[in-house]
Amino acid sequence: MAEKHKTEWRVVVGRATGIVVLLGGILLAAGLCNASAPPDNSVPSIFDPRSTPAESISHLSRFVLAITGLIFLVVFSLLLYAIVKFRNSDANSNREPAQVYGSTQIELAWTIIPILIVVVLFLATARVIHAIQDAPKPATAVEVTAIGHQFWWEFRYPALGIVTANELHVPVSDSAHPTPTFLKLLSADTDHSFWVPQLAGKTDLIPNRVNGMWIDPKQTGIFLGQCAQYCGTQHAKMLLRVSVDSPEAFDAWIHVQKQSVNRDDREVTGRQVFETTACVNCHAVGGTNATGRFGPDLTHLMGRSTIAAGAAENTSENLRLWVQNPGAIKPGSLMPAMKLSDADLDALVRYLETLH
C-alpha cells in the first residue's frame, strides 16, 4: 500500500514538472520571438532589424524558426505520448511486449520527409545568401574602410579623406535615393568581427585578408554592437556604435571631419605636453606633429560620445583617468599609463577638450 502511494506521488510530481517545463519552454520561445526591444535601440536584438541585410536575415530566421518549431512540436508530442502511453504501469507483470524489429516502409517515410524539409530550408537559405553576398554596389554607395585593432576600431572614408575611430557615421538610406554603406574590412593585428545586430550579420576582420559587407539602414539613430571574434584580453570592451544620420546631419558631420584643424589655440601648455610626450608616436592630430597610427586618431576626439571603444563616456574626468591610467578603465588596453604630473595632466585634458 505504501509502495503504491509512493509511485502515485512520483507520477504526480513527474507530471507537474513536465507541465512546468513545457510552460517554461513555451514562455521562453515566445520571449525569443518577441525579443523586440525598447524603441531607443538599447537592446540590439537580431529580431528588431533596421537595415536591409538584417531585415532579410530576420525574415529567413523566422521562417526557419517556424519550421524547426513545427518539427519540435511533432517529435516532442510523439515522445510525450510514448512516455505516457507505454510506461510500465503494472510493475508486477513481467510479460514482454511484442518484439518488433523494424519496418522498411516506416524507415523510408522518416528518411524522405526530412529530406524534403531539408530541400525547402536549403533553397530558402541559398536565396538569401545570394541576395546578400552578391548584391551589386550602387554608384551612390558610401565607402568605408574599417580596420580592427586590438581593442578599438578605425574607420576611414577613402573618398572623403576622413579618419575616425570607434563611432561610425553613415547616412540613412531611403528606397528612392539608396545610399547604402559598403564596408571594407581589414585587421591590423588579430581577428575581429564587425557586428551590429540591428543593421547586418557579422563579418570577421582578418589580417592579410580583405573582407566586405554592407548595410542599408532605414532609420536614423544610434545602433549598438561589438566585436564578436575573440581578439585578446579586452575583446569584451571593443564596443561599436553606429550613428545613422539624416542626410543633412551626415553632411554636417563630414564637413566638420574634413577640417584638419578646428580648434581654439588657447591651450598652449596642454598642447605642448601632448606634443612633447610619447602621445604623438601613437596618435594623430591634424595640423600638429602628431601622426602616430597605433592608436585612434584624436583630431576630432570631442565629436565622439565615448572613449576607448565605448569603455567610458567622453567626459573630462574619464579622459583624465584614461590618460593617467588606461588600465583603470580597460585593463589590458595597449595604451600605456603616461605617468604625467597632475598639472600636466590637467593641461593635457583641457587641450584634448579643444579637439572638436
Added chain:
Amino acid sequence: MSAVTTLIIQTQSASRLPCRGKVGMATLIIAESAIFAIFVVAYLFYAGKSLTGPTPREVLNPPIFFSICLLSSSLTIHFATKFLERGRRGAFLGLLSLTILLGGLFLYGTAREWYRLIYEHGLTISTNLFGTTYYSLVGLHAFHVTAGLLMLSIVLLFGLAGRVAPEQAGRVDVLSLYWHFVDAVWVVVFTVVYVVAR
C-alpha cells in the same frame, strides 16, 4: 574512411577474422596519411606566396637518384619477407640489410640537400613560407624514414642473433607495410615539392 570500410567488407566475406597486426597497421597508416595530407595541403596552399626569396625554382634540384634508392627498397623488403616465409634466412638477412642501406642512402641524400640549401642558399625554416613548408613536409617524411630504419635495424639485429624465424614472418610483413607506406608517401611528396609546386 574508404580503407576502413573495405576492410569491413572483407571480414564479412572471409570466414576467418583478419589479422590484428595488419588491421592495426592499416589504421595507423590511414592516420598518418591524414597527417601528411594536411602538410601537403599547407605546402600547396603556400606555394608561390612567399614574400621574400629564395623560391623553389631557384634552389631545388629533384633528388632522382636518392628517390630511386628509396623506391627500390620497397622491392627489397617485399622479397625479404617472402624469403623469410620460405625459411631462407640468408637471403632474408641480405635483402633486409640492403633495404636499410637504401633507406640510409636516401636519408643521406636529404641531409646533403638540406646542407646545401642552408649553407649555400641561406634557406632555413624561418626564411620564408617556402622554407617553412618545405622543411616541415620533407622533414616529416624524413622522420618517418628514420623511424622505419630504426625498426628495420632492430629486426636485423634480432635476425643476426638468430631470433627471427618464419613464424615471425607475419610481424615482419606488418613492418614492411609501414615501409611501403613511407615509400608511397615519398611519391606524393616528390610530386608535390619537385614537380607541381616548383
Added chain:
Amino acid sequence: MSSDAMAIHAAEVGAGRPWVQTLHEWVTTVDHKRLGILYVLLALIFLIIGGIEAIVIRIQLMRPHNDFVSPQVFNRMFTMHGTTMIFFVIMPVMFGFANYLVPLMIGARDMAFPRLNAFGFWLTAFGGLLLYFSFVGGNGLYGAGNAPDVGWFAYAPLTSRAFSVGHSTDFWTIAVLVSGFGSIATAINIITTVLCLRCPGMTLSRMPLLAWMNLVMAALVILAVSPLTAAQIMLSIDRYLGGHFFDTQAGGSAALWMHFFWIFGHPEVYVLVIPAFAFASEIIPVFSRKPIFGYPAMVAATVCIGFISMAVWAHHMFTIGMNSMANTFFVLTTMIIAVPTGIKIFNWLGTMWGGRIQFKTAMLFCVGFLFQFLIAGLTGVMLGTAPFNWQLGNSYFVIAHFHYVIVGGIMFCLFGAFYYWFPKVTGRMLNETLGKLHFWLFFIGFHLTFDTMHIPGVLGMPRRIYTYEPGRGWDTWNLIIGIGAFIQGLAILIFVANLVFSYFRGSKAGNDPWDAWTLEWSVSSPPPSYNFASIPTVSSRRPLWDRKHPEDPDNRYE
C-alpha cells in the same frame, strides 16, 4: 598477459595487502577493464575541475561590470574550461566506456593491443597534467603562472609569439598534441578489436550497436585527430623554430588554421556524441523491453553521419567571408546531416513505441537525452542556415546550442550509462532514490542554464566577454543562467556522493540486474579478469534473449 591476469585475480581475492602493491598493479595494468575504469576516473576528476571553471565564468557574468575575476583570468577560464571538457572529460570518458564494454560485448578477452591501450591512457593523463601544469609554468616558474588564454580553438594569429608571449600557449599545444597521440592509439585499438576479436557467430550484422558506434567513433578519431595533430605540429614549428605557417606578418594565413582546426573540430563533436548514441541504443531497448527498432538503419545512419561529418567543417566559419558558393555548399552539407540524425531519433522513438517502459534512472536520463538532443539539433540547423549564422555565430546562442548537445545530450546519456553499467563494473547497484534526485536536479539546473542562454545570444551578446554593459537586456538572463549552473553543480555533487556511497553500501547487483540481452550481462559482476571462462558463441544480436527465450530466438527475425 596471463601472468598479469593472474596478478589481477590475486588482487581481487587478496584484500588487506599493502596499498603500494595495489597502486602498482593499477599503474602497470594492461587489463582493458582496469584501463577503462582509470579513464573514467580521470575524466570525473577533470569534470569537477572544468565545472569549477564554468562556475567561475558564471559568477563573473552574474551581473554587468562585475569584477570577480580580471579579464585575463576570465579568458584563461573559458580556454581551460573548453579544452578540459572536450579533451580531458568527454573524450577520455568515452574511451573508458569503450575500453570496458567493447571486448565484453563482442565476446573477447581483452583489447587487441593491451599494452598500446595502457600507453594511450597514460598519454592522455600526461596531456592533462601538462595542460594544468601551465598554471605553474606558463610564465616560467619565477613569473608565477598563467594558463593559456587563446580560446579552445586558438585562432591564429593570437597564438603566434607576437600576441601570446610566455609559454602558456606552448603548454596548450603540447597538451593537446600528446593527448591526441593517446586518442589515436586508443582508436587504432578499438578498430582492431572490433574487426579482429569478435567471438564465433558475431558477424558485423550481429554486433551490438554500441560496438558498431564505437567503431565509427574510432574511425572518426583517426580521420579527425590526425589533422589536428598535424596543425599542432605546425603551430609548434611556428612557435619554437620560427616558422610562418600561421604568421600573418610573413604572408601566412589565419584562415588556414581555421580550416585545419575545424576539419578536426566538426568530426570531433560527432566523436563525442556517437558514443552517447551508443549508450542510448543499448539502454533504451532494455528498459522498453523491445529490440532496437531498425538495426540496419541505425548502423547505416551512423556510418552516414561519419561520412557527412567530414564535409561540413566550414559551418563554423560562415562569418569569415567565404564566397557565396562556398557558403551555400556548406549549408547544404550541414543540413543533410539532420537526415541520418533524425533517423536515429525516430528509431529510438520506434523502440519505445509499444514497449513497456521502465523508468529506472538510466532510462530517465536517456529520455532526457532524446528531448534535449532534439532541441539541440534543431538549434544546430538554425546555426547551419548561413544568414541566420551571421547573426548568431560567436554569440551566446552558439554556447547554448553546443552545451545543449554536450550537456543535455552527451552528459545525460553518460549519466544514464553510469546508472546502467555501474552494477556490472562494481557488483553493486547505484542508489535509485539518489539517482532520481540527481536526475531531477540536473534536469532543472540544465534547463535553467541553457534554455535561457539562447536569449542573450539573440539579443546580441557575444561569447568570450568577461563583462558586459548594463541596459542591453542581458542582465536578468545572465543571473538565471548562473543560478542554474550552481544547481547543476549540486546535482553532480549528489552523483559523486551516490557513486561513493553505492560503491561501499549499494545493494548487490547479481550478474544481470536489468534482465538485459548483451554478452556483458552473462558474466559475473564485476567480470573476472579473463572475461569469459569459455569464449561464447552467438547466433543473434541478442544472445541473452535467445538463452532466456529458447522457444523464440531472435535470429528468426533478423
